Amino acid sequence: MLLLVDLDGVVYRGTKPIPGIADLLARRVAAGDEVVYVTNNSMWYRADYVERLAAMGAPVSVDRVVSSPRATALYLREVDPGIERVLALGGPGLGRELADAGFTVVMAGDAAERVANEAIDRFEAGGRPGAVVVGLDPGLSWERLGVACTAIRAGALFIATNRDATYPTEHGLMPGAGAVVAAVEAATGVSPVSIGKPAPLLLQQAARVVGADPRAAVMIGDGIRTDLLAARAVGARSVLMLTGVSTRAEAEALRGPERPDAIAADAFELEAALRRLRGG
Numbered sequence: 458m459l460l461l462v463d464l465d466g467v468v469y470r471g472t473k474p475i476p477g478i479a480d481l482l483a484r485r486v487a488a489g490d491e492v493v494y495v496t497n498n499s500m501w502y503r504a505d506y507v508e509r510l511a512a513m514g515a516p517v518s519v520d521r522v523v524s525s526p527r528a529t530a531l532y533l534r535e536v537d538p539g540i541e542r543v544l545a546l547g548g549p550g551l552g553r554e555l556a557d558a559g560f561t562v563v564m565a566g567d568a569a570e571r572v573a574n575e576a577i578d579r580f581e582a583g584g585r586p587g588a589v590v591v592g593l594d595p596g597l598s599w600e601r602l603g604v605a606c607t608a609i610r611a612g613a614l615f616i617a618t619n620r621d622a623t624y625p626t627e628h629g630l631m632p633g634a635g636a637v638v639a640a641v642e643a644a645t646g647v648s649p650v651s652i653g654k655p656a657p658l659l660l661q662q663a664a665r666v667v668g669a670d671p672r673a674a675v676m677i678g679d680g681i682r683t684d685l686l687a688a689r690a691v692g693a694r695s696v697l698m699l700t701g702v703s704t705r706a707e708a709e710a711l712r713g714p715e716r717p718d719a720i721a722a723d724a725f726e727l728e729a730a731l732r733r734l735r736g737g
């Protein structure tokens with residue numbers, strides 16, 4: 458069975474591991490299941506997750522982490538093999554994932570600096586990219602937005618890593634990738650293809666990594682409007698974890714096709730749910 462496992466709110470919450478989950482996943486892999494981690498987070502490089510998950514005892518290798526930047530890179534390769542140069546409005550993790558997939562990456566931050574230092578125009582600074590990928594850019598500026606918008610207006614494909622409006626931090630909610638994407642959309646009048654949950658593309662790319670049909674997968678996530686909707690979009694079954702953003706009351710208010718196949722409050726209940734789903 459393929460388990461598509463969300464990270465924040467399922468395997469850990471912020472910096473703290475959720476008790477028993479890493480061990481449970483290790484047992485599932487030993488019993489023959491495949492585990493692929495799927496996260497909308499556009500900030501980090503896959504190797505960062507491998508280190509963190511391995512330290513918790515979770516079964517992981519770099520190819521089993523499909524973050525929204527990784528899925529974006531895989532999608533771009535597929536959708537237009539002719540694209541070589543990509544402009545990235547986002548953090549360093551986004552740039553590294555695109556470069557790993559063989560693209561020549563121009564970071565919008567570097568392009569904006571060239572505009573300021575060399576008095577060249579925004580289009581020239583972006584190097585005529587075939588696509589603009591927008592994620593969460595913690596160094597966002599008006600000039601960076603300008604470089605991205607100029608390239609899209611000139612015909613580059615507009616891809617969003619995800620459209621999460623907010624990004625949880627230990628200091629509360631900050632604007633998420635979706636807020637940056639909305640600014641670019643407003644300024645260009647162009648709507649992006651979005652890769653992350655609730656869209657289906659992230660889970661489709663994750664299933665492809667192990668050569669599986671996403672309809673045979675079980676999505677394990679804590680987000681009703683992200684994980685559960687993405688699971689439905691690809692025809693996967695789902696387990697809603699109550700270890701993250703969703704409450705039991707919200708879970709029990711779901712009706713008909715909105716309902717997950719199981720709800721689990723902890724690792725113990727997740728294990729029982731997976732046993733049931735395997736049997737059914």
Ligand SMILES: [Mg+2]
Nearest residue numbers: 463465466679
């Ligand atoms: Mg989550």
